[in-house]
Amino acid sequence: MIRYGDEVASIARPLRDPGDLEILLDRAAGARVVQIGEATHGTHEFYTWRAALTRRLIEERGFSFVAVEGDWPDCDRVDGAVRCAPGAPEDPRAALVRYDRWPTWMWANEETVDFARWLRGFNARRPPDDRVGFHGLDVYSLWESMHQILTWLREHDPDLVPAALEAYKCFEPFAEDPNAYAWSTQFVSAGCQESVVRMLAALQDRDFGVWQNAEVVAGAEGYYRSMVQGGPEAWNIRDRHMDQTLDRLLDRYGPRSKAVVWAHNTHVGDARATDQSRYGEVTLGQLARERFGDDEVVLVGCGTYRGSVVAGPAWGAQMEVMGVPQARPDSLEDVLHAAAPACGLFVFPAGTDGPDLLTTVLAHRAIGVVYQPHRERWANYVPTILGGRYDAFLWFDETHALRPLHTLRVDRREPETFPSGV
16 A cells, blocks of 8 residues: 555645646546546535536536436436426426435435536526536436326327337336336246337437437336346446437537536446456446547546445435445555545546556445445455546545435335446
8 A cells, every 4th residue: 555655646636626626627628528426326525526527517618418327307307497498497406306216315415406506597697509408317217208208299299109008008017116027028038128119219200308218218128127137238238328328418419519427436437447347347438438539538436435425225225324434455545545635636647557556456445325334345346447447536535425305215116236226
């Protein structure tokens, strides 16, 4: 650990206020996509500093929209609020509090409210066609997306209702229980795949929101069908869906559009610099680099040494504020605790050459929505080559739990995702 001390000191910069992000904005000046991670889904500092960086990217670098590791229908309500759409809530908090799928706190929290309120104020001063959006990239909203498709078609294009109803009726016997559908595909191999493909083909040239909801249904169907089989396929379906959604959004916003992405480090980081690649997994950050090129993408990770976090002890359990113990010895977090500022920013040099800190494999903490602190010493770490996984890193030695909007106990039937619900 001692051998990294001088290296940390040479590349770490104190992070005291948003003005200290200037060097990172300079690095992102030519990028089309900036992805900002988090080491947990429940930490105040990650959400607050990610929002601070995003505000500057929007205000000073002209970024077009924010795309998050969240469901399309839920985020579409927030998008209406932040873009001042007719009939949308004037306060984005009213849209965020409606998130009701576990883990609700990921987006239904005061930190996201603060950013969404700022974004609405920013957009209110701009023409409607030039407002910054807020969109969801994930695949979990199978039934919610089906409902939105049917509602839109009945009002705008009733001739296509039969194609959507065919898919809906295929899923109907499973009573909106993804586990039941997933396990059923082990006995009927095609499941609802064929009816979903027909629906997707019928809706591809329609309203963008309807088309995207159809893509979500297709992605979710494949995800749940693959999940019970084990292996990397379900993970890859999910990250490829997020990558494809991001690409569709960039096309929709136009050839000069630019995106900020908010997701967990395990999605934002490049899998090729972790053991995820050994298991056959790809990540959103890796796919973006491959799609747009390294020069067009900036990947930003986050980390912490100790503190507190909002998480659940099991999938679907009541959310709790949990203690995050000191990081294990010889981990990346242990190294930075010994040598970095209490709050620090690292912007890595381009290329493969760099100090040992950036080129050596170190264990890097990753906490999901399911967290059991007593397992900390042998779980929750991803072997990482820091300089390959990210282009920059935000460091917070001690962190605090974020502030959820509500603590309702909700449906436990959503199946757990690997690893630990990230």
